[in-house]
Amino acid sequence: MTEVTLLIATRKGAWLLQGDKARRSWRVDGPHFLGHEINHVMLDPRDGRTMIAAGKTGHLGPTLFRSSDRGTSWKEAARPPAFSKSADGEGPSVDHTFWLTPGHADEPGVWYAGTSPQGLFRSEDGGDSWAPVSGFNDRQGAKKAAGGAQEGTPDGPKLHSIIVDPRDRKHLYLGMSGGGVHESTDGGASWHPLIQGLEVVAGLDPANLAFHDPHCIRLCPSRPDRLYQQNHCGIYRLDRPSDTWRRVGKAMPSGVGDIGFPMVVHPRDADRAWVFPMDGTDVWPRTCPGGAPAVYSTRDGGESWERQSSGFPAEQVWWTVKRQAMTADRSESVGLYFGTTSGELWASADEGESWNCIARHLPEIYAVEAATA
């Protein structure tokens, strides 16, 4: 069985957890960048050793750190993501890099980054220097779709879920929270919205991109024409070439609902996926519904969902799992992992049937990735 390394990004630094072959015990390596707000740490699956961490501190502006030895040593990127300088000096500036995606297998060294305020950036040298993707950042209506920092989510509007089609390096998807789902078929030179079928908050106009809030979008590696999405307004599935999302979350129990942040797909079975619902009623507590944490799993593409809560406390649990903070490994019995806003890390070695807390007392967890190189 392959050994798994968990890449944990938190509000106060990053940690790496190295699992044993059985994924029962975990060796803790960290903190890295103590005191930095780390939004994402990602390993390049193409070489198995390059890592990039997106960070900033309370005082200092954003940057990226790179490692070429799986996190043993780190070096700051020479030119981190930054918008083009505007003539009037009123243009946007990157507050933080939020999302990192390694490029296509045929393009070693290419990476994509999504920022807040929302911008798409690309590196062709393994993440050392970055340039704005002008086809996205400067497209017509970009400002209207994204809104300003004040109009976005409280921590700033996010560009996330950058997806590269494994069959076609020029076929890209991304999510804007808010601002909708967007697709490019020409490597990012031009983009079109992909929002048909997605609901928005009652009373708002679904034709207005600014009202769309995808939280997390995942492509199924075993069936790249299938995408799942956890949205502000439900769980959706899309089977291309259709361009209409279907709200499969309506099959979730009515007392739980289909609101949440993360979306996880099985590495080899496109009918299997997992979500972590949160309370999206009245004032949006965004906590475990009823104080009882549970993962929900589907085996049939979202037509039905089963509750998986063995190992979790039964009551009085009020944390949240953020959109990057839940993931799967590629083991034969797929391991699932999630981190909480209260700094707990939970793991399942049996596809969600049972859960163990493998770390606690960490800072608020922003992102969890499982590297099985």
Place this chain on the structure above:
Amino acid sequence: MRVMMPSALRSYTGAGEVEAEGETLAALLDDLDRRYPGIRFRVVDEQDRIRRHIRFFINGEQSFDLALKLEPDAEIYIVQALSGG
């Protein structure tokens, strides 16, 4: 001229006090970035705006103007200012 560094920037400079040159605050920051690559972007953004939690004091006077002329013997303090936990 003498430039006093906040603790958050000492991973770049290795010291709390460094020497740098520049006829303006902007030129001083360019010189600092040549000496300590990457430091400028951590304190000034891509639109040349001083970051929200960074302050510059020149001979004890706060300035937000990167075009500010500097005397050769000016004493610069870069200060970090943040609330919250």
